[in-house]
Amino acid sequence: MDTLTVRSHPGTRAVPSWAILAVACLGQFMVILDVSIVNVALPSIRHDLDFSETGLQWVVNSYTIVFAGFLLLGGRAADLFGQRRLFLLGLGLFTGASLVGGFAQSQGMLIAARAAQGLGGAVLSPATLTIITTTFREPAVRARALGAWSAVAGAGGAAGALAGGILTDLISWRWILFVNVPIGAVGLIVARLLLTETRNEDAPRRMDFVGAVLVTCGLTAFVWGLVDTDTHGWGSVSALAPILVGVVLLAVFMFYESRVKAPLVPLRLFRSRSVSAANAAMFCISVAIFPSWYFLSLYVQNSLGYSPLVAGLVFLPQTFTIIVGAQVGSRVIARFGVRALVAAGGLISSVGLFWLGQIPVTGSYIHNLMLPSILTALGLGVAVTPITLAATTGVARSDAGLASGVVNTTRQVGGSIGLAALVTLAANHTRSLRNEGQAAASALVAGYGRALEAAAVLALLGALAALALPPLGRRGGPADVADRTDSGTAGGASTGERPASVAPGTVSRPG
Template sequence: MTDTQSAPAQPDPRRWKALALLCAAFFMVALDGQIVILALPSIQDDLGFTASGLQWVLSAYLLSFGGLLLLGGRIADLFGPRRLFLAGVVLFLVSSALCGLAWDGNVLVIARVIQGVSAAIMSPTALALLMTTFDEGPERNRALAIWTGTGAFGATAALLIGGVLTDLLGWSWIFYINIPVALAMLLLTPVLLRESAPAVKGVGFDIGGAVTSTAALVLAIFAIVEAPTAGWGSGQTLGLLGGAAVLLVLFVIIESKSRAPLVPLRIFRSSSLTGGNLMMILVGMLLVGFNVVVSLYAQQVLLFTPVIFGLGTLAYAVMDLVSANVGGALVTKLGYKVMALIGMLLFGAGALIMTFISPDGSYFGDLFLGLIVFGAGVGTCFVAVTIAALTGIPDEDAGLASGINNAAFWIGGALGSAVVSTVAVAYTTGTGPAALTDGFQAAFWACLIVAAIGVVIALVLLAMRKSDAETQQVADVH
């Protein structure tokens, strides 16, 4: 077999086994982004976190992951995704063990930063390997549907797995479960994944672009994460966002003049990539924001234990997985724009149902239907916007496009968590169940508004002429 990253003349017979390996990596990355949500009270009790410091168990991972995704994706193109994927898995293994062994809050936060760095390497490189293993067309769409469904399932199953492990074994085990999976990936990667030469050869490394893009993302995410505490109109928030904007402008200037840009600006000429990633930001906002609010309502108002609520999210996670597979089958027939519209409508319907939660509610009376409908939106929309963002991307830009797609989701996730937290606090007028419910209802209304924005964007995209890439994709199917 030729040592190349280009798609082979004959399909790789190991490709579906390779997909299972890559999906396992994406599942763990998505899982670790939110698995700590239900474990936070236990972590606070054991390690003595303050209320304001506790959020960094979640935010530290998000900050390093989201900030380095763009860089991680492009490095994969420059140095070869398989070897970089292996490096990410090793770092993921070490950082997960350190998280579980953490003896104080500072150690845990530092370990979560390292874990985020490993995720920023693993996620885009795994997706880049998928892109170069499957030829564009129906087979790649099927692979992407499985991939995105697995990631979305990981994000929704985080509540189930995190709750059960925290209650039965202790919070350390939400990190220890990564160790056997990482070891298996290290053993199977040389067997199942093709050797990968760099897709971009004979070019230097764009230091200026790397520094400015990473710094801009880190500042923007930090500003968003801290905004509920510092205030959206505070000098800190506005200053950080202003600094991120300046760095972004500087980044664009550097890239426009660089002979070997980190991010060739031509990539944004693709309407499907731009529209898909814009929608992915909204998907991230909705998924993470919804998960935060529904878990708080279940624990603080309904007084569910982590394990009971975790088990209650099983239907949510299964619906997500089913809808992702159905959406993947339909996207080549109806187009990603139609499927994105359907997904956003389901998001909105699920959020609307949740606005009727009550202080003396129950699982089946207040949560079940909303979880089912919202879960259907997760799988449907996630698949559609991922395929949109990666359609027509050449092999030499696969890692970069994957990094942009992942970064869009996690930036949206940070924004969604911050927005719903701010809205919930603003509309909570006391400490009892009724007052808390008022705040959570308002937060679900915020999710509904975000979904409505997504519906509008999907309708605008649907009204536009289909891109050449999408037209060719549908033609290939028929």
């Protein structure tokens, strides 16, 4: 097994690469876990802190929006200041914010703590991927490591519901946050012992804080407006004004990025067909799949009467399916290629989501929940590794950390916008049915079903977006060129720059 020399301690000793991989995966698992761990606990949080139906989603979105807004800055910071330093900083902030959130006595305190968690995650997550790409240099080994990282990232979303249910039912919803404290403390100690400091000496020496603030404020305003349409309707000033402000801020962000010397998002990245198509597919799939866990968590508790513990167990098959799907996807890329796997994953998830959309008021667990949920999770698992791989292919080496930050940002932005939009769609449909005289229980479930059917369409759009990907990863195709050259002469990216080392054994040249 490969080893990594740790230079940050007196004397020189070798650290097994599996230990480095375990540390990186632990950090990523904590970050992704906290996107969904609150879902099962939402009814309990609403009761204790007196949230409204629409206000409750900010417990989720305050985390994901800040995470998305600052993730790109975190990716650049990992290149600039060093992966070890950023890993420790992000994990420390994440752990501290979890402790504060567990003690929250008001809505504002909890939402602020969740936002601080998102900031910590935005620093931590890019560092985990950078650690993997600098530790595992042999293409086949790096592909397996990336597959493990992707499996952990994907499984964290589903496992969050399981952990949230167990902790909420057996102890208190506050322990969905407290649980991060001992894990984070152990992670900090182990990371200090094992990780060595490396940084990208080619990275720009400037940080684009203005860009991070613009994109975060723009996303927050846009999502705020979407949420407010549930209360005041699409034609109201209170809803349209924040949406318009959000659109303007995001437009200013794009303009600013095209002018600043060291942009948060170099627009040249998207000249690569692989990067653009992969991020488009990631956005559509995230918009569709991640909000589905929110609806299923509410459905099994509000409609089927499951306890938080049982509700968490409902998601166990999804957890294992995502892990299996991610491992399968990472191992068959050489045979089928990235494009086929992403398209197949999106299509499988679309079928599963449409099936979920047919949920009745009193449904059967096997037929109405387990089987379609497994299909949805399988599609995500199959697609996540190829998407990550394609999104980090064909960029300059100096932008390796940033490219990973872009695709992770796309995932979180998709989840945030999808949650706000689909919750609003569900609430509006439920209200319309109630106004027509339909019973409250059936109207509520019909709202969930309408949102899940819309999610199925969005997942299908992700599969269609995958068709724009170049033929990456398939053995004998252009992907193999990157493995045989490090100079870019035989496989230059579409930008004309050197291929990024983050792409494990795949393409450096669009097909």
